[in-house]
Amino acid sequence: MMGQAYDPSNVFARILRGEIPAQKVYESAYALAFHDITPAAATHVLVIPKEAHVSLVDFVANASPATIQGFFQAVTETARLMGVEESGYRILANHGPNSGQEVPHFHVHIVGGQPLGPLLAPASA
Numbered sequence: 001m002m003g004q005a006y007d008p009s010n011v012f013a014r015i016l017r018g019e020i021p022a023q024k025v026y027e028s029a030y031a032l033a034f035h036d037i038t039p040a041a042a043t044h045v046l047v048i049p050k051e052a053h054v055s056l057v058d059f060v061a062n063a064s065p066a067t068i069q070g071f072f073q074a075v076t077e078t079a080r081l082m083g084v085e086e087s088g089y090r091i092l093a094n095h096g097p098n099s100g101q102e103v104p105h106f107h108v109h110i111v112g113g114q115p116l117g118p119l120l121a122p123a124s125a
């Protein structure tokens with residue numbers, strides 16, 4: 001299946017290029033982590049690969065194994081730096097229309113810092 005073309009004007013591409021600010025938490029050769037602008041929990045950080053990939057499917061299909069490993073190491077390192085490794089956290093990645101993915105640059109949400117409750121709120125539709 002052909003994926004959606006990468007749009008280099010998306011907001012996370014602009015953060016990577018330094019065109020708009022972000023509150024950075026961690027950076028490696030593979031990834032950048034920064035606070036979500038609209039936090040959904042006491043701790044809510046986004047981790048994005050430095051490479052341009054639209055979504056989880058694009059990332060897994062087209063990134064090298066070293067890049068995928070480096071990215072997920074950045075996710076766990078970011079959670080550790082945020083102090084939620086012991087208390088626990090959830091990671092989440094939206095893909096495709098039903099997920100409501102807003103920003104078309106693959107990212108993982110790390111949420112924690114409080115009890116997170118059930119995985120999903122009841123669907124409204």
Ligand code: 5GP
Binds near residue numbers: 011
């Ligand atoms: P998605 O729905 O695509 O999985 O999540 C996108 C996330 O990016 C949302 O939680 C939203 O609050 C966050 N976000 C959108 N624009 C910005 C921004 O300019 N800066 C930061 N730090 N987060 C953003």
